[in-house]
Amino acid sequence: MVARAALLACGLAAWSGEALGAEIACWLDRGVLVAPATAAGVSGDFIIDTGTKHSVVHNTRAQAAGIEGDSLAGEVRLAGIQVAERDLAIEDLDARTWAFPTPIAGVIGADILRDFVVELDTTPCRLTLASAGVLPSPGGASLPISWRGTLPVVPGALSDGPTARAVGLIPATGLDAAVRLSPTLAVVPGGDPKTMAPYGQGRAELRALSLGNRLFENLQAGLSDGQVDAEGAVGLQVLGRWRLRFDFPAGRLHLVEE
Numbered sequence: 461m462v463a464r465a466a467l468l469a470c471g472l473a474a475w476s477g478e479a480l481g482a483e484i485a486c487w488l489d490r491g492v493l494v495a496p497a498t499a500a501g502v503s504g505d506f507i508i509d510t511g512t513k514h515s516v517v518h519n520t521r522a523q524a525a526g527i528e529g530d531s532l533a534g535e536v537r538l539a540g541i542q543v544a545e546r547d548l549a550i551e552d553l554d555a556r557t558w559a560f561p562t563p564i565a566g567v568i569g570a571d572i573l574r575d576f577v578v579e580l581d582t583t584p585c586r587l588t589l590a591s592a593g594v595l596p597s598p599g600g601a602s603l604p605i606s607w608r609g610t611l612p613v614v615p616g617a618l619s620d621g622p623t624a625r626a627v628g629l630i631p632a633t634g635l636d637a638a639v640r641l642s643p644t645l646a647v648v649p650g651g652d653p654k655t656m657a658p659y660g661q662g663r664a665e666l667r668a669l670s671l672g673n674r675l676f677e678n679l680q681a682g683l684s685d686g687q688v689d690a691e692g693a694v695g696l697q698v699l700g701r702w703r704l705r706f707d708f709p710a711g712r713l714h715l716v717e718e
Contacts, residue, residue, distance in 0.1 A: 482540025500534025504565030511632020512569030539589040578706040592709035617670040627691035635695030639681040
């Protein structure tokens with residue numbers, strides 16, 4: 461807890477409304493990206509998720525701050541960036557965060573992150589947000605980012621052994637599994653779909669995933685909720701093999717070899 465408090469203090473000290481971006485310490489809890497942030501006056505540890513549509517404040521934190529209702533508005537501060545007033549949902553995040561060792565204040569999602577260049581190195585965990593054109597070119601391989609609704613999607617390929625197919629995958633830094641596949645695409649014979657759903661503990665083996673210039677074999681995968689128009693999502697258990705740069709303004713995901 462002392463270490464987490466120190467990280468939060470460092471993050472707060474780095475914020476500036478004039479900043480074009482800054483690097484802050486982050487960490488992974490259960491494979492999910494977490495960093496200190498403030499959203500609409502609520503400060504704490506937030507899941508930073510490129511695969512969440514809309515940013516959220518945990519209802520317990522909102523209630524503790526005397527905020528009622530199912531939404532609120534305010535500025536968001538993260539990694540040296542101050543974002544003008546945004547609408548945020550108030551939701552119960554217990555199903556998503558019950559196993560985390562420290563309380564989670566909310567989720568900062570793609571609705572806010574898409575305006576910036578987001579760079580992430582997981583070893584050790586460092587997170588940078590910057591305005592477009594500020595950071596030097598990272599080099600290396602990159603994938604085009606398209607948008608399906610309000611979520612980013614990159615091209616990949618999946619195989620169950622006998623067959624393979626090209627797919628669109630949401631690169632999700634807050635995903636609780638290496639891969640989650642749409643139930644319209646994948647089935648788990650003999651498995652309980654409820655345990656395979658988001659935040660459930662069930663997993664099945666995916667024979668192979670191709671992403672960028674790498675092949676990943678025998679991954680532990682779950683199912684998505686099927687509510688997003690993409691074939692699946694890929695998390696940091698796969699994406700963390702690279703240093704990542706989500707250049708949302710330019711529409712590229714850079715996969716930088718360490």
